[in-house]
Amino acid sequence: MARRKLVAGNWKMHGLAADLGEISAVSIAAETAGADVALCLPATLIERAVRAAPGFAIGGQDVHQSDKGAHTGCVSAAMLIDAGASLTIVGHSERREAQGESDADVKAKAESALLAGLSVILCVGESDAVREAGDAVSTVSSQLDSSLPRGDVASAGVPDRLAVAYEPIWAIGTGKVPSIADIGEMHAALRERLKAAYGEAGEGVRILYGGSVKATNAAEIFGVDDVDGALVGGASLKTSDFLPIVEAAR
Numbered sequence: 001m002a003r004r005k006l007v008a009g010n011w012k013m014h015g016l017a018a019d020l021g022e023i024s025a026v027s028i029a030a031e032t033a034g035a036d037v038a039l040c041l042p043a044t045l046i047e048r049a050v051r052a053a054p055g056f057a058i059g060g061q062d063v064h065q066s067d068k069g070a071h072t073g074c075v076s077a078a079m080l081i082d083a084g085a086s087l088t089i090v091g092h093s094e095r096r097e098a099q100g101e102s103d104a105d106v107k108a109k110a111e112s113a114l115l116a117g118l119s120v121i122l123c124v125g126e127s128d129a130v131r132e133a134g135d136a137v138s139t140v141s142s143q144l145d146s147s148l149p150r151g152d153v154a155s156a157g158v159p160d161r162l163a164v165a166y167e168p169i170w171a172i173g174t175g176k177v178p179s180i181a182d183i184g185e186m187h188a189a190l191r192e193r194l195k196a197a198y199g200e201a202g203e204g205v206r207i208l209y210g211g212s213v214k215a216t217n218a219a220e221i222f223g224v225d226d227v228d229g230a231l232v233g234g235a236s237l238k239t240s241d242f243l244p245i246v247e248a249a250r
């Protein structure tokens with residue numbers, strides 16, 4: 001099945017008002033790109049980025065599962081939408097590890113975001129030790145099964161508003177990338193899990209690859225079956241690094 005690719009940048013804890021020019025430049029290039037393009041920014045930048053790049057897809061990097069309440073430092077889906085965001089990442093490994101987020105938390109966050117009207121990029125991925133033990137596919141498949149929003153919540157957003165990002169933890173920011181065969185094996189397995197969860201609608205959910213994607217490896221990665229785009233960290237911070245990746249996604 002042909003799926004339009006999605007290239008999303010994740011700025012993580014980078015970005016100040018001085019960087020808004022980078023966002024505008026990406027948004028202009030995105031108008032004629034052969035793929036969907038988005039930038040997931042620190043919450044502090046979202047509203048200004050939306051003003052600087054009207055119509056361009058700006059997202060958050062996390063969302064709380066509750067609508068509101070006594071959750072110091074957290075941001076709800078309604079708040080992201082209020083700031084102008086149209087999507088959010090959930091379940092990034094940096095949050096699963098540093099904030100102790102469980103699959104159940106990630107599932108609740110994805111459901112809350114979808115119900116509020118956001119698109120969701122749901123991240124899964126294995127550690128180096130799991131890969132070395134030969135358990136990557138079974139571990140990540142089970143992580144996805146436990147993290148996916150339940151079918152009745154997802155139904156309105158599947159396949160259009162839900163994407164999965166496979167990000168091997170050991171490949172994030174390291175310059176290491178799995179072999180093309182390993183990426184293909186994992187994405188095929190995740191496609192099967194999506195179809196098991198959502199039936200034929202699971203065919204339309206985009207599965208992104210993330211972890212040391214660069215201009216030099218993007219085209220080869222995008223050529224793998226069931227790789228429907230990328231979640232890009234470090235190489236999304238500068239337009240000159242990011243746009244060649246967008247260009248490769250046709």
Ligand SMILES: O=C[C@H](O)COP(=O)(O)O
Nearest residue numbers: 010172173211212233234
């Ligand atoms: O969310 C993005 C990923 O963690 C990948 O980061 P990276 O491209 O810097 O390896």
